[in-house]
Amino acid sequence: MRIYVPGDAAAKALGADEVAEAIRAEADKRGVAIEVIRNGSRGMVWLEPLVEVQTGIGRVAFGMVQAADVASLFEAGWGEHKLALGLTEDLPWMKMQTRLTFARCGVIDPLCLEDYEAHGGFVGLHKAIAMTPEAIVQEVLDSGLRGRGGAGFPTGIKWKTVAGAAASQKYIVCNADEGDSGTFADRMIMEGDPFTLIEGMTIAGLAVGATRGYVYMRSEYPDAIRVMQQAVLIARNHGLLGLSVMGSGRAFDMEIRTGAGAYVCGEETSLLNSLEGKRGVVRAKPPLPALEGFLGKPTVVNNVISLASVPVIFEKGAAYYKDFGLGRSRGTIPLQIAGNVKHGGLFEVAFGMTLGEIVDNLAGGTATGRPVKAVQVGGPLGAYFPRALFNTQFCYEEFAGAEGLVGHAGLVVFDDTVDMLKQARFAMEFCAIESCGKCTPCRIGAVRGMETVDRIARGDAAAIPLLTDLCATMKAGSLCALGGFTPYPVMSALTHFPDDFAPLKEAAE
Numbered sequence: 391m392r393i394y395v396p397g398d399a400a401a402k403a404l405g406a407d408e409v410a411e412a413i414r415a416e417a418d419k420r421g422v423a424i425e426v427i428r429n430g431s432r433g434m435v436w437l438e439p440l441v442e443v444q445t446g447i448g449r450v451a452f453g454m455v456q457a458a459d460v461a462s463l464f465e466a467g468w469g470e471h472k473l474a475l476g477l478t479e480d481l482p483w484m485k486m487q488t489r490l491t492f493a494r495c496g497v498i499d500p501l502c503l504e505d506y507e508a509h510g511g512f513v514g515l516h517k518a519i520a521m522t523p524e525a526i527v528q529e530v531l532d533s534g535l536r537g538r539g540g541a542g543f544p545t546g547i548k549w550k551t552v553a554g555a556a557a558s559q560k561y562i563v564c565n566a567d568e569g570d571s572g573t574f575a576d577r578m579i580m581e582g583d584p585f586t587l588i589e590g591m592t593i594a595g596l597a598v599g600a601t602r603g604y605v606y607m608r609s610e611y612p613d614a615i616r617v618m619q620q621a622v623l624i625a626r627n628h629g630l631l632g633l634s635v636m637g638s639g640r641a642f643d644m645e646i647r648t649g650a651g652a653y654v655c656g657e658e659t660s661l662l663n664s665l666e667g668k669r670g671v672v673r674a675k676p677p678l679p680a681l682e683g684f685l686g687k688p689t690v691v692n693n694v695i696s697l698a699s700v701p702v703i704f705e706k707g708a709a710y711y712k713d714f715g716l717g718r719s720r721g722t723i724p725l726q727i728a729g730n731v732k733h734g735g736l737f738e739v740a741f742g743m744t745l746g747e748i749v750d751n752l753a754g755g756t757a758t759g760r761p762v763k764a765v766q767v768g769g770p771l772g773a774y775f776p777r778a779l780f781n782t783q784f785c786y787e788e789f790a791g792a793e794g795l796v797g798h799a800g801l802v803v804f805d806d807t808v809d810m811l812k813q814a815r816f817a818m819e820f821c822a823i824e825s826c827g828k829c830t831p832c833r834i835g836a837v838r839g840m841e842t843v844d845r846i847a848r849g850d851a852a853a854i855p856l857l858t859d860l861c862a863t864m865k866a867g868s869l870c871a872l873g874g875f876t877p878y879p880v881m882s883a884l885t886h887f888p889d890d891f892a893p894l895k896e897a898a899e
Contacts, residue, residue, distance in 0.1 A: 391417075391468070392444040396496070397428030398581050399613045400574070405456055406439040412457035413441075416464050430582015432496035433736035434483050442478055443468045451478040483737065486752075488714060490706075490722050491699045492738045495582040501620055503628060506585045512630070514704030518593045519638045526597035527553055530700065532708035534720030538575075539565055539656075539693030540768065540797040540871070542719075542786045545700075548690060551680040552598040555688035560600035562591050562644070563684055563691045565661055566607040566614075569653040570769025572728035573800035576694035578736055580607075580614040583698070584621035588644070590697035592635060593704060594690055595642035603644030604684070606661050608651045618646050653824040657870045658691040660826060671826040672870040693798075695724060716742035719785035719796075729766075729802035730756045746780030749803060760805035764813075764887065768797025770820050771875035773882035774810065793885075795878060810887040815843040817879040821872060832873025835864040839880065846891060854891065857884070 395410040396402075410426055417424040434440060437453035441463075452463065452473040463471055475481060489495075498505040506512070518526050531546030552560060564587065568576040579587060591603045607615055622644060625631045631643045652670045655661045659673035662684050683689025699721060703711045712720045719741035725748060728734050732754035749755070749765055756762055764774040773794035775782065782792050789796050804813075818839030825832045839860055845853035861877035868874040884891060 391422065391424045392427060393424055393468075394427050394429045394442040394444075394449065396431045396439060397500070397613070398431035398438075398496075399577060399611070400435050401431055401438040401440070402613070404438045408457040409439045409441065409455050409460065412460040416460050420464060422464070427499050429498065430495045430500055431578055431736075432478065432484065433492070433578065433738075434481070434733070435735040436733050437475070440478075448477045448479060451475040451481065483733070483735070483752075487738050488722050488740050489738050490702045490711070490714075491586070491695060492579070492583070492724060492736065493702070494586065495578060498583065500582050500584055500617055501624060503585065503624060506583075510705055511585055511701070512589060512636075514701035515589050515593055515630075515636065517704045518596055519636060519640070523553060523597050523599060526593065529704060529708045530597070533703045533711045534708075534715070534718070535696065535699055535703065535711070536719070536786065537693055538695035538699070538723070538798065540570075540795065542796065545692060545696050548680055548692070549594065549597050551678070552600070552688045552690050555681055557688045559602070559685075559687050560598055561684045561687060561689040562594045562598070562600045562603035562642075563658075563662065563665065563689055564591055564603065564605040564694060564697055565656065565658060565691055566605050566611075566694050567649060567651075567656045567661060568611075568694070568798070569608065569651070569656045570771075570798050570800050572766070572802040573726050573769060573798045574728075575724040575726050575736055575798070577611055577614050579694055579698050580611070581617050584618050585625065586698045586701050587618075587694060588621060588625050588630070590700035591644055592631065592642050593700050594692065594697060596635070596640055598688070598690055600690065601641045601643070603642065604665060605644065605646050606655070606665055607646060607648050608655075609648050610651050615646060615648055622646060652826075653820075654826045654870070654872055657872065660870070661691070662689070669826075671828045672872075674869065695798075714740035716740075716783060716785050717787055719787070723784065723796070723799050725752070725784070726798070726800045727753045727803070728800065730758055730805050731803045732757050741783075741785045743784050744780065745775060745782050745784060746777075748784065748801065749780065753801075753803060756803060756805040758805050758807075760807065762803060763806040763808055764804045764810065764883075766802045766804070766813075766879065767800070768795035768878075769800050770817065771795070771871065771878055772797050772800075773878040774804075774813065774886060775882070776886040778886070793878070793882065795875065810883040810890040811843065811847060814880045814883040815840060815847070817876055817883075818843060821876040825872060829867070829869035829873065831864045831867035832869065832876075835860055835868075835873060836876060839864075839876070843880075854884070
């Protein structure tokens with residue numbers, strides 16, 4: 391009997407380790423031969439620990455399993471049981487998705503190369519090895535893939551710039567410093583399907599002529615760090631990394647680096663400083679990292695999901711990938727649904743679904759049963775969207791047109807008890823705490839922002855125009871997105887939820 395118990399950090403936090411041990415102990419007690427596989431998560435976090443059993447008709451899921459349930463599951467022969475959900479692939483959450491980047495996540499043993507290859511792994515790399523560097527870059531350009539870390543910059547253009555730069559050494563740097571609240575897609579990939587990231591980075595190296603790669607991770611991800619380190623060793627031992635990738639005669643190797651967890655190190659130049667052993671502060675641009683990046687050499691800096699999406703582009707073709715999506719937002723996006731919701735988790739779908747469909751249909755509304763008041767999209771620096779904007783399609787240009795950000799595609803839902811003035815203050819406080827201190831609009835502006843919001847909270851209506859002016863200064867004058875994007879949550883709270891500020895104006899009058 392083959393039983394899958396997620397080793398994903400979210401599942402472990404909900405008792406997956408204890409469930410796995412209980413399953414082993416119960417099997418030993420009953421003399422039943424089993425194999426427990428610690429897979430990644432399917433993304434249905436509200437059902438974790440989600441245990442699956444391999445049967446003749448497919449994998450059958452059992453949701454919210456606790457150690458105390460294991461004996462009764464064995465007693466029922468892992469059949470009819472109060473926790474039984476049916477075939478995993480037939481669950482509505484799974485059937486409605488378009489899983490490309492996350493096709494293997496939760497399905498395979500993360501550290502089993504044979505399992506990875508049996509589910510399409512390394513097909514893309516085999517194809518890339520047979521192509522010229524120029525053809526590899528063109529394939530990524532043709533796919534329409536854009537940076538999934540938040541900026542949405544075309545991945546192929548970045549690769550083309552690095553490929554065309556003359557240098558004795560070039561680098562691929564994976565930005566795995568996933569610091570946005572309500573986001574976990576990078577972690578899920580690294581814990582559940584690490585070889586797809588290794589494969590994507592290797593293809594990037596072949597494309598631009600880089601022979602070294604680094605994955606920069608935050609220390610708060612110990613499980614992902616452990617899995618990635620093991621995966622790199624396995625890949626190297628099997629000739630998938632090193633002086634001759636898959637015997638091609640072309641070199642690429644990589645290693646895992648861990649940062650202390652500064653939010654600003656999610657910004658690419660601050661990350662590069664940290665990677666070099668320096669203080670994590672933002673660099674002025676130009677020069678761009680594509681020309682002078684890590685150690686002053688041309689460097690591709692891409693997010694985890696951007697690089698993990700590359701293998702499927704080469705496996706199925708750029709045209710296949712580009713066929714998903716809307717407008718200039720091509721392919722799929724892993725929505726990370728969190729906050730006050732009934733169904734929180736990761737849902738991969740083509741660009742174009744409306745915000746209302748995501749919140750009402752996928753998330754199932756609020757966990758409290760109260761009305762949804764606001765959804766923050768794009769992390770702590772993302773705008774708050776009211777229900778009036780729920781017809782906005784989940785695409786880069788559409789969100790920008792609504793004064794919002796897709797960002798890393800994290801959505802945090804709030805019910806009608808949230809105080810948006812307090813949320814505005816939190817945004818300024820977050821910026822003040824996380825600022826690297828390099829530029830004045832961010833370093834000083836965020837502190838002044840907290841003070842100004844506090845004035846509004848005390849009933850000083852004259853401080854509202856001052857807050858608006860301060861946000862304009864931060865947006866236009868900050869060196870990086872930390873200070874430049876902080877006005878998004880502040881101004882969206884003020885613009886879309888004036889009632890949370892209006893009683894204070896009235897009190898001041």
